Amino acid sequence: MRWHKRLLAAGAVAALTLTATACGGGKIRGGADGSEGSTQPGTSQNAQNPSSAADATFVYVPNLDVVTDWDPASSYSNEILAMQNIYESLTRYNPQTKQAEPRLATSWTSSDDGKKWTFTLRQGATFHTGKPVDAAAAKAAIERTMKMGAGAAYIWDAVKKIEAKDSSTLKFTLKYPTALDLVASAGYASYVYDTTAAGSGDLKTWFGEGHDAGSGPYTIDTWEKGKETELTLKAFDDYWGGWDGPRYKKIAYRVTPELTTAWQLLRGGEVTFVARLNPQLFAEAGGTPTVQAAQTPSFQNLLTLFNTHSGPLKDVRLRQALQKAIDYDGVVAVLKGAGAPAAGLVPEGLLGHNAGQTPRQDLAGAEALLKEAGYGPGGKKLELTLTYAQGDSDQEVLVTLLSSTLDKLNVKLSAKPLQWTTQWDQAKAKDPAKRQDILVMYWWPDYADAFSWFVNIFRSEDPISFNLSYLRDDAIDKRINELPQLTATDRDAAEKAYAELQNKIINERAAVAVPYVMNYQRAFAKSVQGYVDNPAYPNVVFVHDLKPGA
Structure with a gap:
């Protein structure tokens, strides 16, 4: 089984206006004072x-x-x-129902083991080229995307074979179970397009000239x-x-x-x-x-990852103390609506969201845990390093409030703002002594599935990519590996598994704190x-x- 999460090209974090086209680093707010x-x-x-x-x-x-x-x-x-x-995909995700809904496919079924999926395509849909959107065309598009392997093409990694059984029936055979209806609703790499649009010419060149072949x-x-x-x-x-x-x-x-x-x-x-x-x-x-104004919670949250492998935070009591020291309500208040309280790792609107895990500051509890570990007021001074995204005013709010709080608890926090590529390189250093104690970054999924937070950030990996808490736990790994099949075959069991994992990762192992979920603030006529x-x-x-x- 191969899991892949793509990396932004160098400098892209500072250039993209979209915050959901990448995971990690700082979101781009730009011109904060306008x-x-x-x-x-x-x-x-x-x-x-x-x-x-x-x-x-x-x-x-x-x-x-x-x-x-x-x-x-x-x-x-x-x-x-x-x-x-x-362009259109086979399905589109509905955050209210937490399910994929019809788009180019009007219905779909899956086998009990989640490894065979059959989509029935919409009748009467045509490409802008005039050709019909049929199963053969959809097969060709998805296979071309998979073969190119660029961008978010990894979403189709589970696919072993695609068959156009007739003009309106598209059958997928998978290498391992996954919720293909959710995969097919992805924001990228899920598009169905006319692969014959360029005729005898090169299709990629044709697209690059400003043509499209969507439906x-x-x-x-x-x-x-x-x-x-x-x-x-x-x-x-x-x-x-x-x-x-x-x-x-x-x-x-x-x-x-x-x-x-x-x-x-x-x-x-x-x-x-x-x-x-x-x-x-x-x-x-x-x-x-x-003007109308609309505010909506996003699928993007801020993670404060604690170094579970080396340095003083190897002691779980210190990690738990840091979780309790964060002024969650204070950060959200300063953000004035740009952030909403988090509840666990999974934002609202995704399978796995746990409304009962909203954290609260507990200074007395933090002080008690520090004291138990030999630190805190009257004990040894605890010195910690933290990295966060340079130029991100929202992350800076968190760091400023946390530094002030920890100072009163006899904890010195040395916080360093870095460009994402620099921050990421330091976090992946082969020498554990060069890594930070705390890393602050955003995370968001490429399609509407909470699996992204767990497989990319908390599953054991070597070499290190995005598991920047350096968590290694065989039981957690085993449970993470079961998530795709559970999501595809038993949503109730998947909900339970997500809840158990969040309890183990956040509460028991204290590998992370989640200060807030980003809000989208729109204005329109x-x-x-x-x-x-x-x-x-x-x-x-x-x-x-x-x-x-x-």
């Missing part, structure tokens, strides 16, 4: 007025360039904003890399979902790096949707009559009807689902 920026509302010749239902253009404001890779097999970055409106409601209209309005999409007239009633017939992606400028554009009616504002601007949005945030597809707006109002 005070900089030279672009002013009204300066773009491509600006659209979204407030009228007649023009039906949805103007989305991303922070940075929209497209880094047009190939749906290898795309793994910002272009998810557009790709999820151009979604929109197709590429214009793409001008480096322009303020970098990308526009237009309605695909033959979309299987239809265009009855009022719909947005066009999407424009207008790159606006500065939050203050984005807010001014939204308030002035020149754009429709801003994916993120700082807390001050978000509060202002909530009191603006022409009052005229938009039907918007619902889906944290399984970070920052994506499924525009066809919306209706433009007056």
